[in-house]
Amino acid sequence: MVSERSLEVLRVIVQDYVASREPVGSKAIVERHSFGVSAATIRNDMAQLEEEELISAPHTSSGRIPTDKGYRMFVDQLADRRPLSAAQRVAIETFLGQSVDLDDVLMRTVRLLSQITNQVAIVQYPSFARAQVRHVELVGLTDHRLLTVLITDTGRVEQRVVEIEHPVDAHLLERLKSRLNTQLIGSNVDASAAILAAIRAETDPDEEVLVDRVTQALADQFAEYRHDKLVMAGAANLARTEDDFTGSIYPVLEALEQQVVLLRLFSEMVVERGGVSASIGRENESFGLGETSVIASNYRSSAGELARLGVLGPTRMDYSNNLAAVRAVARYLSRQLGDD
Amino acid sequence: MVSERSLEVLRVIVQDYVASREPVGSKAIVERHSFGVSAATIRNDMAQLEEEELISAPHTSSGRIPTDKGYRMFVDQLADRRPLSAAQRVAIETFLGQSVDLDDVLMRTVRLLSQITNQVAIVQYPSFARAQVRHVELVGLTDHRLLTVLITDTGRVEQRVVEIEHPVDAHLLERLKSRLNTQLIGSNVDASAAILAAIRAETDPDEEVLVDRVTQALADQFAEYRHDKLVMAGAANLARTEDDFTGSIYPVLEALEQQVVLLRLFSEMVVERGGVSASIGRENESFGLGETSVIASNYRSSAGELARLGVLGPTRMDYSNNLAAVRAVARYLSRQLGDD
DNA sequence: AATTGGCACTCAAGCTCTTTGAGTGCCAAT
DNA sequence: ATTGGCACTCAAAGAGCTTGAGTGCCAATT
Numbered sequence: 085m086v087s088e089r090s091l092e093v094l095r096v097i098v099q100d101y102v103a104s105r106e107p108v109g110s111k112a113i114v115e116r117h118s119f120g121v122s123a124a125t126i127r128n129d130m131a132q133l134e135e136e137e138l139i140s141a142p143h144t145s146s147g148r149i150p151t152d153k154g155y156r157m158f159v160d161q162l163a164d165r166r167p168l169s170a171a172q173r174v175a176i177e178t179f180l181g182q183s184v185d186l187d188d189v190l191m192r193t194v195r196l197l198s199q200i201t202n203q204v205a206i207v208q209y210p211s212f213a214r215a216q217v218r219h220v221e222l223v224g225l226t227d228h229r230l231l232t233v234l235i236t237d238t239g240r241v242e243q244r245v246v247e248i249e250h251p252v253d254a255h256l257l258e259r260l261k262s263r264l265n266t267q268l269i270g271s272n273v274d275a276s277a278a279i280l281a282a283i284r285a286e287t288d289p290d291e292e293v294l295v296d297r298v299t300q301a302l303a304d305q306f307a308e309y310r311h312d313k314l315v316m317a318g319a320a321n322l323a324r325t326e327d328d329f330t331g332s333i334y335p336v337l338e339a340l341e342q343q344v345v346l347l348r349l350f351s352e353m354v355v356e357r358g359g360v361s362a363s364i365g366r367e368n369e370s371f372g373l374g375e376t377s378v379i380a381s382n383y384r385s386s387a388g389e390l391a392r393l394g395v396l397g398p399t400r401m402d403y404s405n406n407l408a409a410v411r412a413v414a415r416y417l418s419r420q421l422g423d424d
Numbered sequence: 425m426v427s428e429r430s431l432e433v434l435r436v437i438v439q440d441y442v443a444s445r446e447p448v449g450s451k452a453i454v455e456r457h458s459f460g461v462s463a464a465t466i467r468n469d470m471a472q473l474e475e476e477e478l479i480s481a482p483h484t485s486s487g488r489i490p491t492d493k494g495y496r497m498f499v500d501q502l503a504d505r506r507p508l509s510a511a512q513r514v515a516i517e518t519f520l521g522q523s524v525d526l527d528d529v530l531m532r533t534v535r536l537l538s539q540i541t542n543q544v545a546i547v548q549y550p551s552f553a554r555a556q557v558r559h560v561e562l563v564g565l566t567d568h569r570l571l572t573v574l575i576t577d578t579g580r581v582e583q584r585v586v587e588i589e590h591p592v593d594a595h596l597l598e599r600l601k602s603r604l605n606t607q608l609i610g611s612n613v614d615a616s617a618a619i620l621a622a623i624r625a626e627t628d629p630d631e632e633v634l635v636d637r638v639t640q641a642l643a644d645q646f647a648e649y650r651h652d653k654l655v656m657a658g659a660a661n662l663a664r665t666e667d668d669f670t671g672s673i674y675p676v677l678e679a680l681e682q683q684v685v686l687l688r689l690f691s692e693m694v695v696e697r698g699g700v701s702a703s704i705g706r707e708n709e710s711f712g713l714g715e716t717s718v719i720a721s722n723y724r725s726s727a728g729e730l731a732r733l734g735v736l737g738p739t740r741m742d743y744s745n746n747l748a749a750v751r752a753v754a755r756y757l758s759r760q761l762g763d764d
Numbered sequence: 765a766a767t768t769g770g771c772a773c774t775c776a777a778g779c780t781c782t783t784t785g786a787g788t789g790c791c792a793a794t
Numbered sequence: 795a796t797t798g799g800c801a802c803t804c805a806a807a808g809a810g811c812t813t814g815a816g817t818g819c820c821a822a823t824t
Binding site for chain 1 (some may be wrong): 663
Binding site (some may be wrong): 447449450451452463467470471481484485486487 | 786787788789
């Protein structure tokens with residue numbers, strides 16, 4: 085079993101290692117922290133920690149560095165719930181202060197989060213599965229080309245260009261539009277697919293091509309609403325912390341470009357209500373991100389949908405700060421979006 | 425003056441150096457290329473090239489590498505107009521084959537370009553200054569919140585959320601909407617600003633707040649149409665070619681996140697009609713991109729607007745291939761978008 | 765039982781020294 | 795204009811050495 089003090093030793097090892105990026109030795113510990121015991125005693129404690137695989141030595145005669153398990157223990161039990169710095173609070177207020185447009189808010193949020201953590205920040209768009217149709221617009225662009233626009237009560241807008249072989253009659257278009265609006269408004273994304281299918285079934289052959297194309301486009305758009313989407317910022321920070329990766333940061337940057345990977349990673353993390361959660365090092369190996377840690381939390385959109393946001397960085401990151409930052413930004417964002 | 429053969433020597437130095445990333449010596453040149461002269465002769469030629477600052481030696485007794493000026497000469501006079509490989513042609517066809525939505529096409533294009541060049545690819549959205557208003561939609565979201573949607577004949581859609589202190593009367597909204605549509609439809613982005621101002625001036629005090637907010641939002645949206653926007657892909661490729669940068673790739677990644685920088689860089693490049701152009705190394709210094717080269721071309725959107733696209737990578741890049749790829753993709757994209 | 769000082773031991777990192785070999789510059793001969 | 799020859803240069807790689815932070819263990823102390 086690891087003693088109380090040993091855990092304290094683990095804490096300072098994590099802290100010092102993260103701060104200095106150098107293996108931490110017993111002597112350095114007694115110098116920098118007032119444990120009131122000698123270096124030899126710390127060494128004994130470190131032997132315990134090594135026994136438990138919470139720390140390890142890069143080579144026989146050097147200081148120790150935390151293992152993934154050590155970081156895990158630190159995050160779960162040892163990280164102090166330090167509040168954000170005053171500067172960080174101010175940054176949140178000023179950055180997110182005024183703006184109502186969803187795209188805009190999320191863009192600001194992700195930049196903010198990357199700035200106060202110095203990591204890659206990621207914000208997922210709300211999934212909108214429960215979003216209700218507010219309006220459908222059909223707009224002719226040219227003779228053969230029209231635009232379908234889908235608007236939901238969450239303020240999200242999706243458009244799509246539809247191509248029709250023969251010129252489109254304006255009246256037909258108008259009729260189709262009001263029919264779509266009558267039937268779709270108020271229904272949610274799931275229900276809408278069925279409604280569109282029904283409309284297609286009962287259609288006058290004259291309008292067939294038009295209706296077919298338009299309903300198909302709308303169906304696609306509904307499908308897109310389920311597709312999660314995300315915004316990212318601060319990828320350059322990975323280059324700053326390059327040394328923390330054994331090889332190159334190439335695979336990490338690649339994974340970041342594959343947004344699907346991040347969405348899966350996000351979705352597999354368990355985040356309890358109102359909390360914040362971390363996925364550390366090798367825990368992310370299956371995503372090709374075995375040398376990185378991800379810290380995630382939830383926020384609630386105006387429609388009440390949950391979505392995630394968080395940061396990603398090298399396993400050797402400042403967990404205390406990042407946990408606090410992600411938690412604070414998630415809360416602030418929920419408040420910001422929920423105020424209607 | 426540099427002799428004919430000397431230029432040929434410069435060509436092989438650029439080619440070999442780009443391929444091997446190692447300084448090229450006289451002996452290696454006579455071995456790999458059949459110049460029919462001895463190494464000593466090549467050395468004399470190299471002395472000429474060095475005199476003209478087209479090549480330089482990293483250290484006294486090593487091979488030579490091209491200077492920025494050498495690359496410039498290569499691009500302007502020596503790069504062979506090699507056609508794309510069959511594989512690359514196929515990639516273009518299959519990647520961009522079917523899809524009409526602008527967002528979608530540009531996204532595919534940028535991915536494609538980054539794939540066939542192994543560089544960072546950048547595609548600018550058409551500027552839409554000449555785009556005409558096709559439709560304006562106002563949609564109530566909640567009592568206090570509504571959405572303004574602006575649709576142009578290019579198929580681009582911009583939306584914005586507007587917040588109003590008091591509940592919005594549906595009839596008022598309807599009236600405002602038809603008024604806006606009547607006056608704005610058909611006018612271009614520039615003219616619309618004036619029209620909106622006029623509407624605001626002649627407004628009944630009852631509607632004042634509503635009209636004010638809505639016109640303001642629309643004005644913002646028009647402004648945004650002038651803001652250029654771009655999509656990017658393949659940033660990970662920078663990490664692959666890390667060694668080509670003296671320090672870290674951090675400043676480069678940072679510049680890439682500042683899209684404004686790229687837009688300025690793009691806009692300052694002179695690209696002649698139907699051509700492709702390169703900006704090499706130090707020529708980009710003022711953008712913090714002194715160790716990178718940018719290859720750009722133009723494409724023409726369906727509305728006839730010009731926009732740029734290109735790739736960015738280390739100065740030591742395969743110019744022949746990248747010039748060909750950018751040219752081909754730009755042409756293909758123009759054709760794809762112009763077919764209405 | 766926990767803590768401590770002491771001591772031998774280890775090993776990466778940094779230093780100097782040497783060797784190696786690719787490559788140059790120059791010159792006299794062709 | 796081209797060439798072979800030759801002395802010279804210098805980065806890179808390797809060997810050998812020193813240094814010092816750090817460990818592990820043990821017998822002595824509290």
